[in-house]
Amino acid sequence: MSRIILTVKDLEIALDPSGVEIDHEVNFELVEGEVLGLVGESASGKTTAATSLLNFQRRGAAISGGSITIDDRDLLTLGATQLRQLRGGVISYVPQDPGSALNPALRIGLQLREILEVHGFGSSHAEREARIVEMMDEVVLPSTKEFLRRYPHQLSGGQQQRVALAMAFACRPKIIVLDEPTTGLDVTTQAHVLDTIRDLTRAHKAAAVYVTHDLAVVAELADRIAVMYAGRLVEIGPSNELFDGASHPYTRRLLHAIPVLTGRRTLEGIPGFAPRPGRRPPGCSFAPRCAYAVEQCSAAMPPEVVVSEMHRVRCWRHEEVRAQAPVLAKEDSGKPESSGKDGLVTVRGLTAWYGSKEILHDIDITLRPHECLALVGESGSGKTTLARCLAGLHPFKIQGDIEFRDKPLPRLARSRPRAVRGAIQYVFQNPYSSLNPRKTIAQILSQPLEMFFEFNTFEYSSNREEREKRLQKVLELVSLDETLLGRYPDQLSGGERQRVAIARALAADPTVLVCDEITSWLDVSVQASIVELLVRLQREIGLCMLFVTHNLALIRSIAYDVAVMSEGRIVEYGPTDDVLANPQAEYTKKLLADTPTIESRALRA
């Protein structure tokens, strides 16, 4: 057993003036050289707990109790000077968004040097320069002078994140806190960054805390996993034990939400969402969403129970939970319906430019009625451009044919006939920017109704009732409550917003729905429920869908055909099962290998 280097004991974090607790009774320790995955949905308090390891709290929150000990020193009692030496030197931090963490006005070489100088690393300038070169090699970036003279904006997202990693590892810290460092990156880049993290922690025997909402990401990386819910650690244990014998219902539900590569499975979201600080129910916070809940659960918070030496759980019924076998998402019994009908939307020889740059080359795809085609590729592969060409949102020149019901489709939505415009609807990637923050949900959903069905919002005319009926109907389709109609988008959670965005598209009564990476901004558990929704819509109203994503594991749950895109070309096109089981193109193989899943961990074990 290696040495324990960090102990967190009864950590409590609360909102500063109000004293509302964010994190409560958080206990764990870190062993030299191990990677601990800290997993949970939004608002579970995981980031707050992670940054407290550096004795840092965002404005308005404060550590109100407990202790954090590194090498017998209590972090919470250190003065400002000591703390500064500790941060970056002994324990360092990699933020979620490297784009905002690196100073855009300074060259990366200077920023790396700064860290070393501040912490007095090495005795001479030459030694520090040598360390920079070494660091760059370790994070697999060029260490040439030219590269170090670049500014952060001259690097790609993955490169930026690796520079942030280099900065974090620069002074050879004992502990490194990684706050969702790969969430903004596509799978290929994510795989590289994860590899880098793994190599660095192994090589330097640094312990790491990896914060994420996606269990699949840490499945391979983490030695132990801690699951947080509503500010408490609900389960902590070695990865293997956690994946094979998850003892908390919440951990189970998280596992169900993860898309898998092998076998077609139905994803299950977790109904409801994590309660925010100040609104957490008494007793076990998960009880309202828990299938196992009994009376006792809402009466008292279950104590931490030791399952095995390293495995602790907070659940009254953990034994029963563990006894239940299936952990991975359920097998789907549904069969692909081979309609064999003609294409609803046919794209032939499509070439598109962005400015003067050709970014799509000679694309052929067919969308058939009632079927879903997945479009997969990494960022920059042109998949969004293709989706936008279909939706009439591509602002530049295109060439080739896009046909809808055998009639050519004008390039811009504005110039398409109204019926066609309504028939092809587009759902945007980011639900935080696709809804006008100044409009209520009712106003947002009324827009397509006014455009396509002449329901005027402002008139108390006879069709007002009709309009409200339609509003209710689309809300029902996306499983949203009517009470949301009077709210503004920022009063909704990410998942709810994306449902509103889908509802807006459905309000136009479309036959084709283009979904552009609509789950990439959402938690894994929310992603699962959105995919569930899309599958249901496809079945219930026979929508034809184009589902754009960078996550290969996801498509099995939703699409029967897949087109893999790379550098503006379709490199592989065929039934999902065939493509995933037996990929032909090199690119698809690489993409498959890079996709983090929980089975690859199982296979390894």
Next chain:
Amino acid sequence: MSDNLIPVNGAPVSDLDLGPDAGLGEPLEPRLGHDLGSAPARTKRRRREWVQLLIDAVHYRRTQIGLVLFCFILVVVLFGPYVAPHSPYQFVVRPFAHPSSTALLGGDSLGRDVLSRVLYGGRSVLGLAILATVIGLGLGVSLGLLAGYARPAIDDVVMRLLDVLLAFPQIVFVLLMVSVLGPRLWLIVLTVGLSHAPRVARVTRGATLEIKERDFIKAAESLGVSRIKIAFAEILPNISSPLLVEFGLRLTYSVGLIAGLSFLGFGMQPPTADWGLMINENALGISIQPYSVFIPVALIAILTIGVNLATDGLSRAMIGIERDTGAS
């Protein structure tokens, strides 16, 4: 960050739109007003952004001082005429008479009561300034939205034309117009408004350029909503905060310009009681009867400083909102 739902000063964090924030992939939190129960109590009607902005701004000391100063002037202007001891045109004392019981602040160059003229003389300054500002803002916002949201070619044409107007200092532009067309009230209001338009348009255009890249604009476009409607119904409500600040700033300038025009003899004409005009009329007697000059000067100064302080508080509150919600 994961849980950015911290109220500032106990008030709910305002609702300026969320940018991508640091939260790539991780949904930003809904605000505190968000109800989480399965039977959500209807949240009380949420404040509009600019109302929230006003409330936040009042927390700043400078806004409080500014508002107090502005309200003082407002009271003088609105209620002054009712409490004035004399008519502003009546000769009650000797020219430049010292303060006495008949004329509390003494007499002006023709022997009229300075106090009464001061109490009457604010209406023209404040009224015309507000009118001019409204005109300038309306024109500038329309042009700015047009330039920001229309095709690049139109943008270029509109903005270059406005640049020509911008090249003239405001006072020179207004003087030019007034001296050519004569000192008419409507002309003064119009030209002062016109001289604000390019400046307002720049601010509006800048804000528009940022908003128009958001997906909800593309969503409206894909539905085929008309461009005019998108500009005024989708974009305009999202730039209300900078425009509110701009209104305060332009009001300050309007007051200065209009008072300045009267002082120069191009604005209000004698015998009207007007602060700017009073300074001009009584400048000769400044050594004998300083009140007749300094009181109007002081009132104009209080008005502009008050509006300026309040505006400054507003813009600070706006930056605060942007910081708290991660909007850029």
